[in-house]
Amino acid sequence: MEQVVADERTARAAWSGLVEPGDDVAGTLIATLGASDAWNRLTAAVRGGLDDDGVVAGVRALLPDASAGAAARLERAVRRWAPRLGRPAPTGATGVRVVVPGDDDWPAGLDDLGPCAPPCLWVRGEVRAVRGTVAIVGSRAATTYGERVAYDLAAGAADAGLLVVSGGAYGIDAAVHRGAHARPGGTLVVLAGGVDRSYPSGNASLFEAVLSAGGALVSEVPPGALPTRSRFLQRNRLIAAIGAACVVVEAAWRSGALSTAHHAERLLRPVGAVPGPVTSMASAGCHRLLREGVAVCVTDGAEVVELAGAIGPDAVPAVEDVRRPTDGLDEVGRRVLDALGTRVARSSQDVAQAAGLGVAETLGAFGLLELEGLAEREGKGWRRSSKMT
Amino acid sequence: MEQVVADERTARAAWSGLVEPGDDVAGTLIATLGASDAWNRLTAAVRGGLDDDGVVAGVRALLPDASAGAAARLERAVRRWAPRLGRPAPTGATGVRVVVPGDDDWPAGLDDLGPCAPPCLWVRGEVRAVRGTVAIVGSRAATTYGERVAYDLAAGAADAGLLVVSGGAYGIDAAVHRGAHARPGGTLVVLAGGVDRSYPSGNASLFEAVLSAGGALVSEVPPGALPTRSRFLQRNRLIAAIGAACVVVEAAWRSGALSTAHHAERLLRPVGAVPGPVTSMASAGCHRLLREGVAVCVTDGAEVVELAGAIGPDAVPAVEDVRRPTDGLDEVGRRVLDALGTRVARSSQDVAQAAGLGVAETLGAFGLLELEGLAEREGKGWRRSSKMT
Incomplete structure (x- = not known):
């Protein structure tokens, strides 16, 4: 060299x-x-x-x-x-490009790594991040629940146009790429070894599908390089840096996915964790992140987009609670309605006493309840509207 | 009267x-x-x-x-x-006492309600709170998962000597009392109607079991009073006030258990929420509390005790991560170990090149790895210790 x-x-x-x-x-x-x-x-x-x-x-x-x-x-x-x-310089491989800072497809987030940023990325496929990026990571030893949620969150984020970043492992990583690769945002697979190696080999066809759909495989080590343990740990910093936020779907108490979350935290990226059953060891790391205040609770794709995005346009719309006919009632109206029977009409004196209200207040409430269709007169008394029962 | x-x-x-x-x-x-x-x-x-x-x-x-x-x-x-x-004064019922502020068994937390505190409590059984109290609440429409977790958390809290407080409903409330009533802390059932009424009637034998085990049923309305809707909502403030902390096990997006949590929040009580599958609507309210920062994530009885207790004595012991033989290694040691084969010995020059380290550093690491029993010499080279594989 x-x-x-x-x-x-x-x-x-x-x-x-x-x-x-x-x-x-x-x-x-x-x-x-x-x-x-x-x-x-x-x-x-x-x-x-x-x-x-x-x-x-x-x-x-x-x-x-x-x-x-x-x-x-x-x-x-x-x-x-x-x-x-003394070794020969890395020569690349078929279909593999070198991407450096300043190139259009250099992920800008990597610059936040400062002197620890990689000198270049070795890239197969196309890196696109039209609307933003989000890292979604988790354990190899995932449950069916975790893989399903990972698929759904990744699909939701990619449908919203976000480029979804993850590793290439079995379990959550693979479910993330499966959920996102064929959607508008697409996915980026960050490998610990060379991009010419399909590691693990069982994900080779998934990596091909990512490439066919317009996604990319990237690595900071040259083609041919082995995915060693320390390269896996360092690879996590790239995933954290490329994503504008980092979501952990399932992670055991001690898990590589937690190292990615802590890299993201140090890079001032928002971190999210998906909760799961407290009886599942596969969620223990996520609950640890929630308890320690490192992560916010994330439950669906819209919340992933909110975490990764600008506060205004990407905020999760406030959930419209289902309106009930009684929602507009004040405390007096509720109490009067509670005190009315559905079959037998009661006098205003009886209702006032049962509701703990004055007679005048009770009469006023009858008027409002009648307008809302919640109560009706019968003779000299009142009862709940038959339409409501 | x-x-x-x-x-x-x-x-x-x-x-x-x-x-x-x-x-x-x-x-x-x-x-x-x-x-x-x-x-x-x-x-x-x-x-x-x-x-x-x-x-x-x-x-x-x-x-x-x-x-x-x-x-x-x-x-x-x-x-x-x-x-x-004009009604006759409430007369009480067999085995029902009136407890007022200043009595030994007046729950001190009620005083935090100020002018909204009840004038008295109507009590069946004994109110004891030797070591502290915690409210554990949740939905009637609970899942098997939620009831199991409620039982376990309540049992853990009562085993630690906490008096566990909840309502008398089916679902989470009932599972809480089942888990705690026969343990040292015991349980307190706070009813919305009179304590002489077993409401709901399906929990009558559970209420008797609570009383037999030395627990109590309490209400702020006199014997004979009906459990109306507004009394249920007001009852939640009593549960929140009596507990030194409030834990929600399962709650739908819109749930009475959330009202209890918000009462606890306003009373400056710590609030906890138990996570569950994001696919379960029964956990949606808990995840909402976590996302909104109202609640901290709670996953076991020890964390309930910590939430309700003094910071020092009741803090959850830090989990001792399982030690691995490689935990003591520095980055250089890890990289050298990664570069060693398990079967074929490699020269120090080869290992240094594979690990991206200097030869002198690599030789130093061999010495440490040998001391730790992680690597061994073979001829002029080194390999991983056969004991480690």
Whole structure:
């Protein structure tokens, strides 16, 4: 990988093959010098080998003005990068593009990661986010309930035009893509390994369906890279950053989905959690997020859209309670109505006493109840309207 | 009811038969004059009849210093009380006691209702609240899930010594009493009608079981009084006031249990809501309370006790996450472990490159992993410990 590179895109791709996800020293170097200048200085610096004098000299060449502390961090970073410098540069794969900051399809939310942002994304398919984005995540070990709700929430969000972001795992992730991929917003699958690998293989046909429907698979590691444990954990920060909000559908008490939620919280994204039966361990992590005040309770697609969107246009419409004929009554009217029988008419004196009201108040209420069709006269007394029973 | 009464207990019992629950004018009059003085002045004032001059003169006699506005409110109140003044005073029933403020078994929380507090409680059985109280309420139209959770939460709270308070309805209320009545804290059933009536009749044997176990039935209306709609709504304020906290187990979007929760909120009681499947309409009201920030998420008996109790002694112990052998590893150790194979040993150079780490860092991590029993040497390379796989 030691050839001189002139353009930023090629240099960012090279950096993505050199460093592990989330390497903030690399991110700072790229932000300070530009990706190609940083790359060329690095390869020049270690050309002389990694004996102590060589590294110290190399680090000085990278950032001549670095403080002693920064130089020491840089030296450690160069030592961890060096073993990979002998490998060939990542070459990409058929149908895989390199997307960098400034490109139309670079997810703007990634910039909030600062120096921990990936140097580039490796992309299969099209990243579109016309109206906004939302991350919907959850456990591999999902229940039928969780998968059904994940499908419905994702479908509702994508129907509203939101790009739905999730991982590529079995369980909730897969249900999310199934619910959203063929709808207006579409879906984005963020993988921990290379986008040319279908991992897990059982989701290969789902990934193809996402691509056929105009969605995308993305990763910060080059084609061919393995999905290691630490890459899975780092991948979660990308999902959290790309989404404008993060919803957890099912998560056990200790779950990777909770790490995504906490990344979202640190990025000041709104976090939602879907409740479930308290008897279900698969919902224990969601209830933990609710109890700790990290997440708000989310129960349907409209509430997902509200969480991810602007407060005005995307707010959930207030639920219109079903109107009942008695809704307009005041306390006096209700009490009088309660005191009326359905079959036998009662005198106003009797009704007043039963309702704990004055006779004049009671007579006034009769008038209103009659107008509303709730009560009717019979002889000298009153009873409930027969239409109401 | 027009006889002169000399003692406060008898006067409060008489007031409870005269006014409807929550009558704040009666409450203010009793607080200002004392129950017997207020009663005797009232009966004297209306002895002359309720023609306009009589009422105005009577009101003046009740509170000579009342402002014009207060006098007008008093006059309306006297007019609504008058129709019942001709009835005999409530006489009680076998095994029913009158409990008034200052009695040992007067629930102190009722005082927070101010002028809306009941003049007295009519009580069957014993009110005990050794360690504290909690209200647990919910819908009549409960699911099997809701009844099971209600039973478990109530049992947990009563096992911790809390007196559990609820209504007497089918569904959640009944499950609460079933769960708690035979445990140390016991239960209190707050009825909307007289405590001599078993309403609903299907819960009669449950009420007897509560009494046999040392619990109580209480009401603010005298024996014989009907449970009317407005009395049910007012009854909810008593449940909310008696409990030091209020937990809603299941409630539809529009439910009496929500009115209890809102009473508790206004009384500055902590409110909890038990989540359930978002697909269950019986949990929609609980999710509404969570979304609106009225309630915190409650999932087990320990969390109920925490909600109702002092912060220190009753706090839910932090859940000890299950320790894994890899929990002590730092990022470098994790990455090196990830890069090791289980069968084939790899050289330190290979492992460093796979993990994206320097060779020296990698060698240091091998030492720690070996100490933890996570990795082992083989020839010149390293692999995961066979004990770990």
